[in-house]
Amino acid sequence: MSTPNPSITFLHEAEDLLVQIEEIILEIHSQDAPSEPVNQLFRAFHTIKGSGAMFGFDAVAEFTHHVESVLDKVREGEIPFSDELSELVLASKDQIKKLLDVSQGGDPVEPGSSERIIAALSEFSKGSAGAPPPVAAASAHRSPAPASGHQQFSIRFKPNPEMMAFGTNPVSLLNELRGLGECTVSANHQDVPTLADIVRDRCYLSWDIQLFTTAGINAIRDVFIFAEDGSQIDIEAVGAPEPASADSSANISAVPKGQEKTLTPAKAEPAAKDSSSSKKASSNNSLVRVPSDKLDRLVTLVGELVMNQSRLSQVASRVDLADVTAPVEEIERLVSELRDNVLGIRMTPIGMAFNRLKRLVHDLSGELGKQIDLITEGAETELDKTVLDQIGDPLVHLIRNSVDHGIESADDRELHGKQRRGRIRLAAAHVGSHVVITIEDDGRGLDPDKIRAKAISKNLIAPDAQLSEKEIFNLIFLPGFSTAAQVTSVSGRGVGMDVVKRQIDSLRGTVSLASQLGGGTTTTLTLPLTLAIIDGLLVEIGSDQFIVPMALVTENVELHKADRARNNSRNAVAVRGDLIPYVRLRSLFQVSEGEPDIEKIVIAQQGEQRVGLVVDRVLGSHQTVIQSIGRFYREVEIVSGATIMGDGRVALILDVAGLVHSVRHGAAHGTHAANQHSPEETARR
Amino acid sequence: MNSLVATQYITFKIGDELFAIDVVSVREVLELSLITRIPDAPAHLRGMVNVRGEAIPVVDLRAKFGLPPIPDSVHTRIVVLEIEVEGQRSVLGGIADSVHEVIDFEADMISPPPRFATRWKGDLIKGVARRGEELIIILSTDAVFSGNDVEEIGAAVAQTGSLDGAGSH
Numbered sequence: 001m002s003t004p005n006p007s008i009t010f011l012h013e014a015e016d017l018l019v020q021i022e023e024i025i026l027e028i029h030s031q032d033a034p035s036e037p038v039n040q041l042f043r044a045f046h047t048i049k050g051s052g053a054m055f056g057f058d059a060v061a062e063f064t065h066h067v068e069s070v071l072d073k074v075r076e077g078e079i080p081f082s083d084e085l086s087e088l089v090l091a092s093k094d095q096i097k098k099l100l101d102v103s104q105g106g107d108p109v110e111p112g113s114s115e116r117i118i119a120a121l122s123e124f125s126k127g128s129a130g131a132p133p134p135v136a137a138a139s140a141h142r143s144p145a146p147a148s149g150h151q152q153f154s155i156r157f158k159p160n161p162e163m164m165a166f167g168t169n170p171v172s173l174l175n176e177l178r179g180l181g182e183c184t185v186s187a188n189h190q191d192v193p194t195l196a197d198i199v200r201d202r203c204y205l206s207w208d209i210q211l212f213t214t215a216g217i218n219a220i221r222d223v224f225i226f227a228e229d230g231s232q233i234d235i236e237a238v239g240a241p242e243p244a245s246a247d248s249s250a251n252i253s254a255v256p257k258g259q260e261k262t263l264t265p266a267k268a269e270p271a272a273k274d275s276s277s278s279k280k281a282s283s284n285n286s287l288v289r290v291p292s293d294k295l296d297r298l299v300t301l302v303g304e305l306v307m308n309q310s311r312l313s314q315v316a317s318r319v320d321l322a323d324v325t326a327p328v329e330e331i332e333r334l335v336s337e338l339r340d341n342v343l344g345i346r347m348t349p350i351g352m353a354f355n356r357l358k359r360l361v362h363d364l365s366g367e368l369g370k371q372i373d374l375i376t377e378g379a380e381t382e383l384d385k386t387v388l389d390q391i392g393d394p395l396v397h398l399i400r401n402s403v404d405h406g407i408e409s410a411d412d413r414e415l416h417g418k419q420r421r422g423r424i425r426l427a428a429a430h431v432g433s434h435v436v437i438t439i440e441d442d443g444r445g446l447d448p449d450k451i452r453a454k455a456i457s458k459n460l461i462a463p464d465a466q467l468s469e470k471e472i473f474n475l476i477f478l479p480g481f482s483t484a485a486q487v488t489s490v491s492g493r494g495v496g497m498d499v500v501k502r503q504i505d506s507l508r509g510t511v512s513l514a515s516q517l518g519g520g521t522t523t524t525l526t527l528p529l530t531l532a533i534i535d536g537l538l539v540e541i542g543s544d545q546f547i548v549p550m551a552l553v554t555e556n557v558e559l560h561k562a563d564r565a566r567n568n569s570r571n572a573v574a575v576r577g578d579l580i581p582y583v584r585l586r587s588l589f590q591v592s593e594g595e596p597d598i599e600k601i602v603i604a605q606q607g608e609q610r611v612g613l614v615v616d617r618v619l620g621s622h623q624t625v626i627q628s629i630g631r632f633y634r635e636v637e638i639v640s641g642a643t644i645m646g647d648g649r650v651a652l653i654l655d656v657a658g659l660v661h662s663v664r665h666g667a668a669h670g671t672h673a674a675n676q677h678s679p680e681e682t683a684r685r
Numbered sequence: 686m687n688s689l690v691a692t693q694y695i696t697f698k699i700g701d702e703l704f705a706i707d708v709v710s711v712r713e714v715l716e717l718s719l720i721t722r723i724p725d726a727p728a729h730l731r732g733m734v735n736v737r738g739e740a741i742p743v744v745d746l747r748a749k750f751g752l753p754p755i756p757d758s759v760h761t762r763i764v765v766l767e768i769e770v771e772g773q774r775s776v777l778g779g780i781a782d783s784v785h786e787v788i789d790f791e792a793d794m795i796s797p798p799p800r801f802a803t804r805w806k807g808d809l810i811k812g813v814a815r816r817g818e819e820l821i822i823i824l825s826t827d828a829v830f831s832g833n834d835v836e837e838i839g840a841a842v843a844q845t846g847s848l849d850g851a852g853s854h
Binding site: 308544590627629636637643644649650 | 719721722723724725726727730732733734735738739740742744775777
C-alpha cells in the first residue's frame with residue numbers, strides 16, 4: 001500500500017473540518033450558551049491553521065490565525081458570539097475554502113478580500129477590550145488558565161506510529177510546546193527497531209516533556225489537538241496546588257477522544273455536558289477513510305462474483321449432483337450476504353446533502369430579506385453514494401424554488417394570517433427499496449390558473465385543453481417552462497424544473513408535485529437505494545431476454561390471442577376493473593418468430609399510471625448487476641442498462657418510463673392532439 | 686509524422702480494403718459470439734456482447750462505413766478496443782470481416798492522409814501505408830469511434846482506388 005500524500009490528506013481533512021464548522025455555526029444560532037460548540041469551532045480552526053502551516057499552505061494558516069484569535073476570546077468569555085460574529089466566521093470559512101481551492105488550481109481569490117475579513121475580525125477582538133466578560137462565569141471551568149503564575153506539567157507523548165503519514169510532524173508539536181514556556185524534552189528510543197526493520201515515515205520515538213508554563217492545560221491540549229488519533233498523550237500537573245489541579249483533570253476527562261489518562265476521577269459535571277459530543281467523536285475515531293474509486297472497484301468485483309455465482313448455480317442445477325448442490329447453495333448464500341454488505345458500505349447518510357442546503361437557505365433568506373426556518377428530518381437515511389452524489393443539484397434547485405418563489409416576504413405572510421417566519425421541511429425516509437425525499441414549504445403555493453395561462457402562451461397546451469390540477473402542475477416539468485414572472489438572481493439561470501426531472505429520471509427515480517394555493521407546495525422525490533444491483537424480473541421475447549426492474553412490477557396477467565384479436569384496436573386490458581394500456585414489445589422490437597398463443601402482460605407502475613408490457617414468457621426473478629450500455633446507446637431510451645446472464649449472454653434492462661415515452665412519441669408523430677391530451681406523459685420525458 | 690515512427694498496427698479487412706489501427710488501443714481480438722441486439726438502435730450498432738463479464742457495445746464497421754451488409758462468416762472477428770470517448774475510457778468492439786496480422790510500419794512507409802481526407806473534421810485517417818502493391822489505410826481509432834459522421838469514410842474507401850491508381854503510375 002502506498003503512503004498517502006500528506007498534503008492531500010490535509011486537504012481532505014480541511015474539507016471535512018470546514019463542513020463541520022459550517023454545521024456548528026448554523027446550529028449555534030439556536031443555542032443560548034454555545035460554549036461547547038465554540039470550543040469545537042476553535043479546535044477545528046486551530047487544526048486547519050496548524051496542519052496548514054505544516055504543509056506550506058501559509059496563506060491559509062495566516063488567515064485562519066485571525067479567526068482563531070477571535071474565537072479564543074469568545075471561548076475565554078471575553079466577547080459574546082453574536083450573530084454578526086457568526087456571519088463573519090461563516091464568511092471566513094468560505095474564504096478558507098477559496099484559499100484552499102487556489103492551491104489546487106482554482107480561481108485566485110479576490111484581492112483584498114482576506115484583508116477585509118481580517119480587519120472585521122480584529123474589530124471584534126478590539127471591541128472586547130473594554131467590555132466586561134459576560135460569559136466568564138459560565139465558562140470558568142473550562143478556561144482555568146491560571147494567570148496566577150507558573151505551573152509545571154509532566155507530559156508523555158507517544159505518537160501514533162502512522163502520524164507522519166497523516167501529515168503531522170511530532171517535532172513541530174514539540175517546538176510548539178517550547179513556545180509555551182520553559183521546556184525539557186527527553187526522547188525514548190527503546191522502540192526504535194534495527195535499521196533493516198525501519199519503515200520510512202513511521203515514528204518510533206516517544207517523548208517525556210517537563211513543561212514549566214503560565215499557560216493552562218487547555219493550551220497544552222490544543223497543541224496536541226490534531227495529533228490525538230492513535231497517540232498516547234498523558235498530561236499531568238506536577239505538584240500543582242489549589243483548584244487548578246481539579247479543574248484541569250476534569251478538563252482532561254472531558255476530552256472526547258479518551259486517549260488521555262486522568263489521574264484524578266473525573267468531575268461529573270463537564271463530563272456529562274460533553275457526553276453527546278464524546279459519542280460523536282468516538283464513533284468518528286473508528287472510521288476509515290477510503291477513496292470512493294476503491295469502493296467502486298469492490299462493488300464491481302462483487303457484481304462479477306454475483307454473475308459467476310448465478311452461472312455456477314445454473315450449471316449445478318443441470319448436473320444435479322448432491323455433492324455439488326450443497327456447497328453451491330452455501331456459496332449462493334454467502335455471495336448474497338457479501339453483496340448486501342458491500343453495497344451497505346457505499347450507503348451514505350443523506351444528511352451530508354442536507355447540510356449544504358441549510359447553508360443555502362441561510363444565505364438565500366438573508367439575501368432576499370425573508371425569514372425562513374429549514375427543518376430537516378431523517379438526515380440519517382442512507383442511500384448509495386452514487387445516487388447521493390447526483391441528487392445534490394436537483395435538491396438545491398428545489399430548495400431555491402421554495403425559498404425564492406414559494407415562501408412570501410414576512411409582511412406578505414402576516415397579511416395572509418401566517419406566521420412571519422416561513423418554514424421549509426426537508427425530510428427523507430426509506431419506503432421499500434426506495435428513498436423518498438419530501439420538500440414541503442408553507443409558502444404561497446402554485447396557482448393552477450397562472451400555470452395554465454403560461455402553458456397556453458408558450459404553446460405547450462391547447463387553449464381549450466381539459467386538464468386536472470395534477471396535470472397542470474406537471475406542466476412545470478416541461479422543458480422551457482419557468483414559473484417566475486421575472487428571473488431573480490436566486491432562481492437558477494435558465495435551469496428549469498425540466499432539468500430536475502431529467503436528473504431524477506436518469507437515476508431511475510420519480511418526482512411529483514402537490515400544492516395548495518396559499519397553503520404551500522410539496523415536492524416528492526422517489527429514488528432507488530442503489531444503482532448497482534437491483535431485483536429484476538426476467539422476461540423473454542422471441543429468443544431475447546430482458547429485465548424489468550422488479551420495483552416497478554405490480555403483477556402479471558395472461559393475454560390470450562383471442563382476447564387480443566377482440567380488442568385489437570384498444571391495446572388495453574381490464575385488470576380487476578381498471579383498464580390498463582399495454583405495449584406489445586414483440587411488435588415494438590420487431591420480433592416475428594415463435595409467437596406464443598398465450599402471452600404474458602407484466603403490469604408496471606410508472607409514476608401515477610400503470611402500464612402493461614406484453615412479453616412471450618416470464619422466466620422469474622433475477623439478481624441484476626447493472627452495467628451501463630455506454631454512451632454509444634444514449635439515444636436509445638427504451639433500455640437503461642445491460643446485465644450478464646448466468647449462461648453468459650447479455651440481457652437488456654428495460655427503461656419503462658423511456659419505453660412509454662417512446663411509444664407515445666412514436667404514436668403522437670404529427671398528431672399534435674395526442675400531445676395535448678397527455679401533458680403528463682410529455683412531462684415524463 | 687514523428688508519432689508514427691516504427692509503430693505496431695493490427696490490420697483488418699472490410700470488404701476489399703485493408704485497414705490498420707494502432708495496436709496500443711487494441712485489447713484483444715475475439716471470434717464472433719452471441720450479440721444481444723438493442724432494439725431501436727442505429728444500424729451500425731450491432732448490440733452488446735459479453736467479454737469476460739463485461740457487457741460492451743459492438744459497432745459494425747461495415748455499416749458504420751456505409752458499406753452494404755454481408756452475412757457473418759468464420760473469419761468475422763470482434764476487435765476489442767479501449768479508447769477515449771469524450772474524455773472517458775470506453776471499451777467497445779468493432780466487427781471486421783477478417784483480422785490479419787500485426788505489422789510494424791516505419792515512418793517512411795506512411796504517407797500523410799490524402800488530401801480528400803483532411804477535409805473531414807476529426808481526421809479519421811491518420812495516414813496511408815504502402816506494402817508492395819497493397820495500400821493500407823491507417824485509422825485514428827478515437828476519431829472513428831467517437832465521431833458521428835463516420836459514414837463519410839465509405840466515400841474515402843471508394844476513392845482510395847483512384848488514389849492507388851494514381852500512385853502506382
